[in-house]
Amino acid sequence: MPIHPTAIVDPSAKIGADVTIGPYCIIGANVEIGDGTSLQHHVTIMGPTKIGKNNRFYAYGSIGQQTQDLKYAAEPTYLEIGDDNTFREFCSVHRATSAGDKTLIGSHNNFLSYVHIAHDCIVGNHVIFSNNGTLAGHVVVEDHVILGGLSAVHQFCRIGTRSIIGGCSKVVQDVTPYSTADGNPARTRGLNIVGLQRAGFSRDQMRAIRAAFRKVYRSGLNNAQAVEELRSGSLSAEATLFTDFVANTKRGITPGSKAGVEDGED
Numbered sequence: 001m002p003i004h005p006t007a008i009v010d011p012s013a014k015i016g017a018d019v020t021i022g023p024y025c026i027i028g029a030n031v032e033i034g035d036g037t038s039l040q041h042h043v044t045i046m047g048p049t050k051i052g053k054n055n056r057f058y059a060y061g062s063i064g065q066q067t068q069d070l071k072y073a074a075e076p077t078y079l080e081i082g083d084d085n086t087f088r089e090f091c092s093v094h095r096a097t098s099a100g101d102k103t104l105i106g107s108h109n110n111f112l113s114y115v116h117i118a119h120d121c122i123v124g125n126h127v128i129f130s131n132n133g134t135l136a137g138h139v140v141v142e143d144h145v146i147l148g149g150l151s152a153v154h155q156f157c158r159i160g161t162r163s164i165i166g167g168c169s170k171v172v173q174d175v176t177p178y179s180t181a182d183g184n185p186a187r188t189r190g191l192n193i194v195g196l197q198r199a200g201f202s203r204d205q206m207r208a209i210r211a212a213f214r215k216v217y218r219s220g221l222n223n224a225q226a227v228e229e230l231r232s233g234s235l236s237a238e239a240t241l242f243t244d245f246v247a248n249t250k251r252g253i254t255p256g257s258k259a260g261v262e263d264g265e266d
Contacts, residue, residue, distance in 0.1 A: 004041075016053070031064065034083070048076060049095070052083035052107065062092045067119035069137060075099035082107030082125070089113045096120045097137070112149070130167065142177070144199070160245050162199065164192050174249045176216070177242050178209050187257045188217065201238075208236035210263050216246055217256045218263075223249070 002020050003009060009027040016035035021027065023041040030047030036054040039045070043057045049064035057063065064079045066072060077096040084107050087093075091111050096103050097119045105117065106125035115129045118137045127141055130149035135141070140158045148167035153159065158174045165171060166182030166189075175181045178196060180189045191213055196206055212235070216226045227247045235243060246253055 013047075028064070046095075049079040049081070051081045052085075054084045055081060056086045058086075058088045058091075058113075060090045061087050062090075063087070065092070065094055067094050067097045067137075069097040069119050072097050072119075077119075078102040079105075081105045085109045085111070087111050087115070091115045091117075093117045094119045106143075118155075124161075144195075146195075148182075154251075157251055158245070158249070161241070162192055162195055164195055171254065173252045173254045174245070175254050176213075177245055178213070178238070179254075181254050183257075186254050188254045189257050191263045193263075205236065205238050208239040209242060212239040212242045213263050216242075216253075223247075223253065 004021060004023045006023045007021045007025040009021065010029045012029045013027045014032040016033055018036050019033050020038040022039050025039045025041065026044045028046040031045050032050045034051055034053035037051060039057045040059045042059050043061045046064040076099060079093060079095045080102055082105060085105065088111060090113055094103060101120060103119060103121050105123045108125050109123065109127045111129045112131045114132045116134045117123060118135055120138045121135050123141045124143040126143055127145045129147045132150045133147040134152040136153060136155035138156045139153050142159060142161040144162045145159050146164040148165050148169060150167055151165050151169040153171040157171055160175055160177030163175045163177060163179045163181065165175060165186065169182050169186040170184040171181065171186045176188065178192055180192050181187065182189050191210060212230055215230055216223065219226060221229065223246050227243055230243045
């Protein structure tokens with residue numbers, strides 16, 4: 001367990017096997033670091049924080065600091081991180097705000113330099129956040145999402161699975177699954193056709209997604225009417241996921257582009 005002599009590790013911290021802690025790292029109280037994880041140098045991890053296996057933290061990361069929410073009153077709050085994540089230089093991830101609550105990050109994610117994940121966020125698996133991607137508090141990011149560089153997501157928004165958000169975007173409403181969104185404020189530009197193809201979605205799966213997408217964005221119906229019509233028929237698993245997302249939105253979904261939305265060809 002190589003720990004550099006300049007590193008400071010609190011006696012209460014639980015450090016797994018084959019963990020590397022580089023020069024000038026600081027590990028606070030109530031931190032748990034899983035096997036095979038590496039901290040490059042000048043990384044700070046504060047607790048209560050639980051980190052899984054085989055994570056990589058690059059220089060100057062700040063992980064598990066207390067929330068920046070002014071309502072915080074020194075209650076015990078938590079951060080939990082899964083396995084096989086990469087946090088590049090200067091990433092910051094904060095614990096939750098209210099007593100007993102958690103900020104949650106899944107596994108197999110890649111967070112590029114200066115990414116910020118605020119209090120009470122839930123981030124899934126296999127996501128990529130480009131440089132300076134920023135989440136405000138209480139944001140939910142589902143699996144296989146790509147967040148473009150210099151983009152910011154408003155608090156309480158949801159980002160649906162396999163969606164992609166263009167660089168320099170300002171997201172203030174929910175982004176539907178399988179979609180592309182871009183702009184300030186962000187608008188839905190179309191389906192993430194290339195992403196779905198690369199993920200191995202079949203023509204039938206994509207045709208079902210496209211039908212649900214068109215019903216919501218191109219039929220002229222409001223969201224409730226579109227959902228009702230979609231649910232009146234037979235839906236695939238993917239179309240059901242899309243429809244349920246629209247039905248359950250609290251902030252509303254990101255509107256279509258003024259120039260229309262592109263949804264590929266059948």
